[in-house]
Amino acid sequence: MRALTVTPGTPGSLQVAELPDPEPRAGELLVEGLAVGVCGTDREIVRAEYGWAPPGHDRLVLGHESLGRVRTAPEGSGFSTGDLVVGVVRRPDPVPCGACARGEFDNCRNGRYTERGIKEIDGYAAELWCVEADYAVTLDPRLEHVGVLMEPTTVVAKAWEQVWRVGERAWYEPERALVTGAGPIGLLAAMIGVQRGLDVHVLDLVTDGPKPRLVEQLGATYHHRGVDEVAGELQPDVVVEATGVGRLVFSAMRNTASFGVVCLTGVSPAGRKIQVDAAGVNREMVLENDVVVGSVNANLRHYRQAAEALARADLDWLGGLITRRVPLESFADAFEARPDDVKVAITLDGGR
Structure with a gap:
């Protein structure tokens, strides 16, 4: 072979x-x-x-x-x-x-x-x-031509599971989600967010090509402005960060609604330094009961969740x-x- x-x-x-x-x-x-x-x-x-x-x-x-x-x-x-x-x-x-x-x-x-x-x-x-x-x-036999998307879908199935587990430490009914990055992970995260009934927004740099169209076809909203501007206006209840860009990570952390949950799925390159108002981030997270959680890989439960999500898509x-x-x-x-x-x-x- x-x-x-x-x-x-x-x-x-x-x-x-x-x-x-x-x-x-x-x-x-x-x-x-x-x-x-x-x-x-x-x-x-x-x-x-x-x-x-x-x-x-x-x-x-x-x-x-x-x-x-x-x-x-x-x-x-x-x-x-x-x-x-x-x-x-x-x-x-x-x-x-x-x-x-x-x-x-x-x-x-x-x-x-x-x-x-x-x-x-x-x-x-x-x-x-x-x-x-x-x-x-x-997998559902109908997924023969797209089933190769299963593994990245498991990553975001786990991310959404973690978001909900964190949120349900108290009463939890999120309405709006922001996904940063419109690569496969970001788009599949947006897909599951839509399936969960959220008002989903996706932020990326490009203005043409397939990404804006895919977001629109999903029933979500595409943005290509600065993250502080977009997140500041939206005040999302949930952020799924799928770029690993340090500046976006901290901007997302500072611009959620109260009791916001930020799930980091992108891996940042080591050695790049940015200036951060750490005290300001700390103050907002404490006073608003915000949470930041990292998520990577998946177990069998997430594979089954992903198979169900793909079958519904x-x-x-x-x-x-x-x-x-x-x-x-x-x-x-x-x-x-x-x-x-x-x-x-x-x-x-x-x-x-």
């Missing part, structure tokens, strides 16, 4: 390699790969900034945003040949910590978790892959998020950013 592999820590090592077909172990599904999504984490691994190969190996099979079709499944697993599935990214640490022992491995306390296509386990960018039945989730709208599909043999094109890119997917089945 063919697989997209990289030597972590070695720039320029991305290549398609011929590997032996995998043999499923007890309790595993054998899956035909359909597609993988490309995200910032994948690009960091390719740039040798991140990533770990499996123990005893030099190369890592890339790909954590999976989509595949079951070829074989163990009897009694709940899966059948032909099922559309995705594989969960993270695995609990072997100790395990208290969170991992209770299925909350997205909140691993000791950092000894592993991740498919990222940290010490081969990923899903292969024509065939195996996955434990306990770490696979089925408009298929044409979801299809508009995937702005390019690149065949495996042209993998390099998938890592070259283009101005109108939202989500780029690599097809593993010849584009069928």
Whole structure:
């Protein structure tokens, strides 16, 4: 079989390699790969900034945003040949910590978790892959052409779950949400916000291309003015921050309604300094009972929430998020950013 592999820590090592077909172990599904999504984490691994190969190996099979079709499944697993599935990214640490022992491995306390296509386990960018039945989730068959959006949707499903858990520490009935950033995470966060019945606003820099149109088609409102101006006018009850830009983070924190919840999903680059009125931020957060929470990764509960959210979504709208599909043999094109890119997917089945 063919697989997209990289030597972590070695720039320029991305290549398609011929590997032996995998043999499923007890309790595993054998899956035909359909597609993988490309995200910032994948690009960091390719740039040798991140990533770990499996123990005893030099190369890592890339790909954590999976989509595949079951070829074989163990009897009694709940899966059948032909099922559309995705594989969960993270695995609990072997100790395990208290969170991992209770299925909350997205909140691993000791950092000894592993991740498919990222940290010490081969990923899903292969024509065939195996996955434990306990770490696979089925998708509605109608999602065959957009199901590669499942993993990023799990990230925002968790973010919204965390927002609600924080908000429900007291009476909670939010009305307005601001999403900063109109990439895949931001747009999918906006989608779930709309599904929850909120008045959703999305802020991004661009004035043309697919992003404003996608926001409008969602029934949300698109903004491209400064964050202080937009957030100051809106006074959102919820902010989902999906850029990781430090200035936006602190502007969002200072411009929520009372009892506001800010959920940070974007990862900021280290080493960049900004001037912040820390005392002012502290004063507003304390006096208004505001909360800022970080959210990353997802557990099985979030995968199921994401599958439900995608099944309720408009298929044409979801299809508009995937702005390019690149065949495996042209993998390099998938890592070259283009101005109108939202989500780029690599097809593993010849584009069928």
